[in-house]
Amino acid sequence: MLERLFRPESVSLVGASNDPGKIGNVILKNLISSGYHGRIFPVNPSQDEIMGLKCYPDIKSIGYGIDLCIIAIPARSSVSVVQDCVSLKVPFIVMIPGGFAETGDDGKALQSRISSLIEGTGTRIIGPNTVGIYVPGSGLNTTLTPADRVGFPSSGPIAFISQSGALGLLTMDTISEFGTGIHSFVNVGNRSDLDELDLLTYLASKPEVKGIALYLESIPRGHDFFRITSDVVKNKPLVILKSGRTETAAKAAMLHTASMATDDRVIEGIFRQIGIVRAQNETELMDFTRALSYSSHANGNRIAVLTSAGGVGVVTTDLLSLPAHPDLKIAEFSEHTKAEIRKVIVSFGSVQNPVDITADGSVNQVNDILAILNEADEVDMIMLYALPQTPKMTMDLVDVAVKWHRIGKPLLVGVLGFKEAKQMLFSLEKEQVPAFPSISRTVRSAEALAKYSFYVRRKKNAVV
DSSP, X not given: OOHHHHSOSEEEEETOOSOTTSHHHHHHHHHHHTTOOSEEEEEOTTOSEETTEEOBSSGGGSOSOOSEEEEOSOTTTHHHHHHHHHHTTOOEEEEOXXXXXXXXXXXXXXXXXXXXXXTTSSOEEEOSSOOOEEEGGGTEEOOSSXXXXXXXXXXXXXXXXXXXXXXXXXXXXXXXXXXXOEEEEEEOTTOSSSOHHHHHHHHHTOTTOOEEEEEESSOSSHHHHHHHHHHHHHHSOEEEEEOOOSHHHHHHHHHHHSOOOOOHHHHHHHHHHHTOEEESSHHHHHHHHHHHHHSOOOSSSEEEEEESOXXXXXXXXXXXXXXXXXXXXXXXXXXXXXXXXXXXSOTTSBOSSSEEOOTTOOHHHHHHHHHHHHHOTTOSEEEEEOOTTSTTOOTHHHHHHHHHHHHSSOEEEEOOOSTTHHHHHHHHHHTTOOEESSXXXXXXXXXXXXXXXXXXXXXXXXXX
């Protein structure tokens, strides 16, 4: 169990510092400012006190049980600290420093030394060469980036595992702007011990985790990967951004985290067989995970589009009709559905799909049409463009979207613009309604949901 890694009652920081230019200073500030309520033990032989906390010369002198030791000193100096952790039966270590397998033969030998020290013991390691972990629910923030330079998300239902620390931190910074919450972030770094599969097994068992986002540069433990991810996808959506698709990128991955990439065609086939949804970039990684984590499963791939801007509907129809999106289909409305919509909208609006209620459209009309579309047997998913720029489209549109998201068919919302749109996006995200600031991101996320829903239906039918 990894519970004490994610929710430690005590943390020691080896390399804590009063110097703002040191990583050990940043990590200690993040631990304190993130609201961590456990005991913190700074370790630095040249300091008596750091940030109001008593400082210890080494972890052996602390005299208190330690759940998690963060090592933020140079690679070669860290070997003795790992030895001390093993002797003290510290269950978890987060090793921040680089200078291990990613640097060549000498670094590989040093990493092997670290691994041999914990072999057969109860001590487990995240890293080395990691930016740390972040668990907002327990106030644990061991990352090395100053909080005044990067946004850290609040608590939410998405777990995020990344082989790259920088990409992980930058992605968290981006999603925090619109209020997306995460359960946890772990950067595995060189994964000398604990890897993505260990973390997936733990996170999949947590009911508060609704979806998992994973950035990979190489596939860990090939046979185990297939088995473990297959089990995860049975209960939780798993979205993976896998880099190293080209020979050049594979070489870059090797230099970055000492990772050996796998043939991308093989990876693609494995993902499809298992039911993993693949993202092409960091934006899709989070968009897709949000869509899958927040939504119920769709019974098919027939999309109804509702908009107050005709051009938005036309562009959406184009995208939905392209060969690039074979997993989606524009729903063909029955005469009954069209007749019901005609009762609601102005005479010059469109009752065809996409439904265009025009700039004269109101929040009440959106609500009434969503009711009709949720009753239509020919519709599996609904794409609503919540465009707050016209007079009758107030922020009450958020309440309507929230209501139908919770009681109706899967609903994805596109919110275009900036001035009013930004607040609407933030409000929808707060209620965990999947909302996106562009047409293409809305369509791509709908496609991801359709794919995952198909996997779920296929597995359910196989069991029957």
